[in-house]
Amino acid sequence: MLFRPIGFIHLYLVPLLFSLIFVAMPATADSDSREKKTMTGVWLTRPAAPFVYQDPDGFDLGVAAPVKEVTLMRWELEEDENGLITGYNTYYSMDDQGGSQSRGTLCMVGARQGSKVLLSEAYAIFNGHPVPELSTVTTFRFNCERRGGNKLKCLGDGLASIPPTVLKAALVRSDRLGDVIAVPEAAREICQPGS
Numbered sequence: 001m002l003f004r005p006i007g008f009i010h011l012y013l014v015p016l017l018f019s020l021i022f023v024a025m026p027a028t029a030d031s032d033s034r035e036k037k038t039m040t041g042v043w044l045t046r047p048a049a050p051f052v053y054q055d056p057d058g059f060d061l062g063v064a065a066p067v068k069e070v071t072l073m074r075w076e077l078e079e080d081e082n083g084l085i086t087g088y089n090t091y092y093s094m095d096d097q098g099g100s101q102s103r104g105t106l107c108m109v110g111a112r113q114g115s116k117v118l119l120s121e122a123y124a125i126f127n128g129h130p131v132p133e134l135s136t137v138t139t140f141r142f143n144c145e146r147r148g149g150n151k152l153k154c155l156g157d158g159l160a161s162i163p164p165t166v167l168k169a170a171l172v173r174s175d176r177l178g179d180v181i182a183v184p185e186a187a188r189e190i191c192q193p194g195s
Contacts, residue, residue: 039085039112042174043075043152049169051093051156056163069095074181075108075171085110088183088191089121102127105184107135107191110142117144117152124187132190137161142169149173 048070058065070093077087089106104126110119119142123134139161144154150173158165 037112037115037146037149039077039079039110039117041077043073043077043171044174045071045073045169046172047170048072049167051165051167053158053165054163067095067100069093069100071167073169073171076183077108077110079112083112085112085117085119086192088124088187090181090183090187105187106139107187112146115146117146117154118142119144124190125184130186130190135190140165140167142167144171 049072050068050070052066052068054064055067056062056064058067071091072093073089073091075087075089077085079085085108087108089108090104091106092101092103094101105124106121107124108119108121110117112118120138121140121142122137123131123139125131126134138159140156140158142154142156144152147153152169152171152173154167154169154171156165156167156169
């Protein structure tokens with residue numbers, strides 16, 4: 001009779017232990033997936049992002065027409081524990097003949113909920129010149145969706161402060177040193193003074 005209760009305990013104790021292990025595992029996996037979902041890091045357009053805008057002089061001086069261009073973007077983002085995002089977009093744009101070039105750095109703010117990410121941006125530097133007076137005028141908004149831990153698909157649209165503009169972008173998270181382009185100190189001071 002003494003061995004029978006021990007067998008009875010093994011019969012119920014082993015399944016109970018296994019069920020406790022399986023209950024604990026999703027909690028561990030969930031904390032790992034939260035770390036992978038954060039937007040913190042450097043993101044690069046791969047390939048260059050195409051966009052189209054209604055240029056006031058696109059057809060002829062004073063005659064508007066759509067113009068297609070591409071842009072390379074480097075986003076440096078930081079997400080806090082509430083899913084709020086701050087950062088920078090350093091970009092270089094040109095038309096398909098290599099003309100109509102522009103570059104700059106914009107202040108970015110946003111939020112993430114699950115795989116959905118919404119970002120807004122305003123100029124800090126345009127064509128090499130600081131423009132702090134524009135740092136609170138939203139020029140562009142990105143509506144993005146995470147695709148795994150290292151990919152992001154975005155549609156972007158310009159707001160009333162610029163001509164009608166729409167962009168389609170794929171970005172990848174980068175951890176290679178060769179991809180690091182410093183955000184200009186002037187942009188850091190304009191976007192996040194004192195940080």
